[in-house]
Amino acid sequence: MKTNIILAGVGGQGILTIAAILDTAALNGNLNIKQSEVHGMSQRGGAVQCHVRISDKEIFSDLIPLGKADLIISVEPMELLRYIPFLKEDGYLITDSNPFENIVNYPEVEKLKDVINSHPNSIIIDAKGTAKDLGNSKATNIVLLGAASALIPLNEAEIINAIKSLFERKGERIVNKNLKAFYKGKEIAAEIVS
């Protein structure tokens, strides 16, 4: 078993939180993990990505080779497309529908969605809106993680434990909000796929 996941977004959108949850869940499940992330200048509102690799065998490269990603999860629609060359032919795309427009020449959102939808295995959800409805817009990333969870070969109980342990120090209320976000994301994706 070897799974390659690319997490995409803009600096500050919380993709490292998704990565931390995946890492912890994998490690607790006795799997090998490598997770490459971006620090420094790009973190200031620039395009950032994170490569997560999970396997029961030794993992060599910290970076995913082109065409070898099983899944790209993005908290922003244009950022999703930036990493398309990494996607396997039968790989999956999951993204939030809400653009992060901090540049003047941001493309038309509907056109972006058309490009994403032209891909057979793509799921666009309003993760931000969902998180807001649940009373915690910061949990957008967790809604997306829930939506992607069926495609990630990790025990769901391990993911739940990882969410609990990661948010533990912020108190039970925040833990529960994030768990709700996870389950809601999972539910939405299941509806879209069926």
Added chain:
Amino acid sequence: MKKLLLGNEALAQGAIDAGISGVYAYPGTPSTEITEYIQQSKIATELKIHSKWSVNEKTAMEAALGMSYAGKRAMTVMKHVGLNVAADVFMNMAISGINGGLVVVVADDPSMHSSQNEQDSRNYGRFAMIPILEPSNQQEAYDITRYAFYLSEQIGLPIMIRMVTRLSHSRAGIETYKPKPQNTIHLPKNPHQFQLIPIHARNRYQHLVAIQSDSRESSENSNFNKYISGPNNSLGIIASGIAYNYLMENFDDDTCPFPILKIGQYPLPKKQVTKLFDTCKKILVLEDGAPFIEELVHDYFGRNKKVMGRLTGHLNRVGELNPDNISDALGFEMTYPEDIPTIVTDRPPELCVGCAHRDLFEAINQLSKEHSNQQVFGDIGCYALGVLPPYKSINTLIDMGASITMAKGASDAGIHPSIAIIGDSTFTHSGMTGLLDAVIENTPITVIISDNSAIAMTGAQDSSASGRLISICKGIGVDENHLKVITPLHKNLAKNIDVIREEINYPGVSVVIAQRPCVQLPKERKDALKELQKTL
């Protein structure tokens, strides 16, 4: 249970477990998390391991050498260009040698993700004639650091550990071992070892040259240099550091058919390199950064065509390696379904919303309309983003501190207005001496210290300038009448322009401190800064 650690954190844990008494460093991507990990480590705090930031890399390395002189183990950490700042002590402590184990960690940044060049620190290690260690993964980063302190004390030299961005900033589970105790104070046996006046320095240099054979011997027997046999001798591969991982990624069953020499310790193990050369028809050299090994082993005249790598066009000459360019060098066919869709546009980094630098650049840009000859000399930090649109306020960006000294040189050449923009921490790192140069000649320049009271770009670490800028500038000799403090806020724009204009028109050195805390600072730190200002 394995610990999930960044390569940088694994290295830091290795240093704690190797019994260091102190880490000395200045923040710089991709090296910052090493020192931060030790600062945040409960065990390190209990063990009273020194970990406070130094003012720059040179002061850091010298302090580490002082700790080594006292007999204790010390580590100094920096990014690749930081070693340029520390190069003086670096070269000379190879001559003196060490007492307690001393390890110099340098994190290189191939592809210049957050840097102005991609210089390869292995060249410095070779220049100083000291052993270099280069981990290939997170576990090795831990193991190699523990080994580095042993090797340093065994051979009597500082040891360089070379990291690269992708290893520094990638996580994996690592196993740790029982920590070693710290050394007790013990002074050098030879009283002349650290007295580098010519008569002693000549002896020490002879000694350094003489122990090169020990260094080579250590490399030949190192666990971090491994000859891995393979059935297909048409090609032999030298893979150093992280390049080994990218190589192995290209073989599905985790076995490479070609013999491999995996390099993790320098000087190069000559016997093993010779064996690979004698065994294989061609040699492919894989190394992240400069063609350092390749230059050593390739035929100067390029007549035998045996060695392939970055110099021969088999790999990209610049930029980092990855599994894909190595796949290409191996002649494997690359297939990937799609290019980046053309609808995708670049998203460069930008200054945070509400950042004080934005208000400063607005003022500078207004003033540039009044003086068509205005030149703005920039420096290293978040405000370097002022080079990019929408501001495009900065004309130059070279190295830490160069804003002030380049403004001086340009002013000497006749440029007016000649404005330097430098951050508070960069000013104390390398700007103060340049300001003294300008003060001595009362050169007509305007130095704007954009004081956000943090080393912001690397994660808002504490700045050694906080609360000290005015007294430093006065101490250097800046005329009090031309030492101004402004608050860069949009509502103050007109007022701030007036202040800067007045100082531009003054035919001598003036300093304007544009003071407003970094928006990334937590409230407690902003409050603490306010209290500090009140005491001044």
